[in-house]
Amino acid sequence: MLRSKITFIVALCGLFLALLSFTDVKDGIAFVVPEGWPAPVYDFSKNPVTDAGFQLGRQLFYDPLLSRDTTVSCASCHLQATGFAHVDHALSHGIGGRVGTRNAPAILNMAWSKTFMWDGGVNHLDMQPLSPITSAAEMDETMENVVRKLNASDKYRRLFRAAFGDSLATGQKTLLALSQFVLMLNSYNSRYDKYIRKAPGGEFSAQELNGLAIFRAHCAACHTEPLFTDGGFGNNGLPVDTALSGLRAPQYHPKPRRFAQIQSADAAQHPVHLPVHARRAFQKTVASGATLYPGRSAKHNA
Amino acid sequence: MGTLRITLVPLVDGKPLILENRLYHIQNGDSLYVDMLRFYLSTLRLKGKNGVVFSEKDSYHLIDAGEDGNCLIALENIPIGVYDTFFFNVGTDSLTNVSGAMGGDLDPTRGMYWAWNTGYVNVKIEGRSNACNTLHHAFTFHLGGYMPPHQTVRKVELPLQNLRIGENATTDLRIAADLGRFFSRLQLAQTNSVMLPSKQAAQLADYFSGIFSPE
Known part of the structure; x- marks a missing residue:
């Protein structure tokens, strides 16, 4: 009698757990590639988000x-x-x-x-x-x-x-x-994204539409939509800040670095805007071991 | 199926390696203490006379001369037979270096990973020698780098004297790792600090891959 009671309770708990886990799945975290975005680089098969x-x-x-x-x-x-x-x-x-x-x-x-x-x-x-x-x-x-x-x-x-x-x-x-x-910190619900998706809340004013046209003509080659970065590197065209060179550990930075990763528009909150030049020039320079000098190499300075 | 128990035997010019407290005199004139010897062996394979090849799965081993039991590798479920060649990599291949967080001997807590410029340190050799004009006369070799042109993983092929793997039996194989062969290729006065992927690191990786031989 006691045994069947225990069996019943265990079965009930099992049902409850099943419902609970169902709820978890429904409300749960899952990585979804936003509509119109490229395939992610990260291999989720090795580390699925739970x-x-x-x-x-x-x-x-x-x-x-x-x-x-x-x-x-x-x-x-x-x-x-x-x-x-x-x-x-x-x-x-x-x-x-x-x-x-x-x-x-x-x-x-x-x-x-x-x-x-x-x-x-x-x-x-x-x-x-x-x-x-x-x-x-x-x-x-x-x-x-x-x-x-x-x-x-x-x-x-x-x-x-x-x-x-x-x-x-x-x-x-x-x-x-x-x-x-x-991996779950993503920007696909900005007003820009809603505009692209023609979703409610994604209306652009005439001036904003002009801005987008100018951006697409002059910036988007490197700040590629929809991520607003091509993942490449740019020379910011600025001379090395010697105060900063003094701060950094020399063994980690044996050569002056003038390159920084091209950031998305959403991330452009850091104090220096980064002009960019072509990734190929960067790779060529790195491969040759030479240092690029602003003016000769930085696209925005040319 | 049988088991092969591989023991790495760290030596300096034929004498057992004792860390920190023993002074070794190398043939090139340098005298030195060794404080640390750690390195990865990976992709272990055995080839038999009849063409049988045994490859260990997920084959990564951190060898540490300073930790008991960390010079020992057990290869299990080897088909019975006679094997005449032992292949392995010193270091980790490039795929391992670009695959994110790994576990076991590859866990980043094992102290063989560079944070600031991603990649595994394949070999760490540290010690002291009066030949070194450095702080505490220290020499430090952290050999790593997986990108061309300065890759530091090295393939090693060792001939075996008819190594017999028996059914449910354990066979012993002792591999000498003689650091004397490494140090005799360089002068510590000139070369005592290599801690970046570089041409020099690649050259030292060449030297290091030559220290192994069946005992």
Whole structure:
């Protein structure tokens, strides 16, 4: 009798769980390629975005535990309110008031990006968080210690079990979860996107339509729609700032870098607008080991 | 099916490698201490006389002379037979370097990953020598780089003396990794700090790939 009662309760719980998971799927996180957008670069088959993975990534993104002294999180510089960019600061700053050598770029439409960081030094979204975590001017922490701290936390052990079926945090799983969160920060509901989709709220005034025509004629060759970047690199035409050269670690930047990744229009909140030149010229220059000089090479200066 | 237990035996000029506390005198005149020796072996394969080839799946191994048990690799489910060649890569191939976050020995917490310019460090050799005009007389070789023209992964092919894999049996294979062969190719006074993908890193990777031989 007791046994059948238990069986009944177990079956009821099973039904409840099934309904619950159904609800989860219905309301859940899923990456969808917006209509009219190109195929993403990121390989989702290796790291499918799930509710639990996204939630874990979200917790990690906003958690200062990732920094050595637990004062700075990813969101300290990638501010949600300003499109995950760092406004009001020419250079982003890390723990203990240390000033970095770059302004944190906006995070959006990352699934379509082939390279990361201003100089394109990082080749995969999963590996990008290693740079701010380990940079002395930013979080000044090691991945080994991040993983130690995560494994010491009951909350994270629960979140890792929910996301990956195993409560043990590893470097790999930490990075995959951060990717799952970041991959969902997309711009496909801007007024521009609604205009393109002819959706309600996407009406452009005559002046805005003129602006779009001018943009398409003069800017869109590199700031390619709908992502407003071709993922290439441009010479901003400015001389090297010697104050900045003094700040940066020479072993990491053995040669002066004058190139920065072309950013989408939504991300153009950083203080310097970046003129661009053709990617081929950049590759040729890098391959030859020569340095490009503004005026001779920067398209906008010519 | 049988098992092959491979033991990497780190040496310096034929003498066992003891980290930090033993001074080695290399034939080229340099005297040195070795503080760290870590490297990846990947894509392990065995070729048999009858043409049988065994390839290990997901074949990545971080060898660390400073950690007990991290010089040992067990290859399992090898078809029985006699094998005469052992192939492996020193380092990680380019696909591994562009595939995002990996686990196990490739986990970025293993300290063999460059954050600021993506890619695995294939080989880390660190130590001290009075020949080095550096802080604490240190030499530091972090050999990595997967993009042309400075790739640092190296293929190695070692002949085996009729290695027999028996049914449900474990066969032992000892591979000497003699750092003397690496250090004798360079002068630490001139070459003591290589930590970027470069022509020099590629050359040192060539030297390093020559340190292996069946014991």
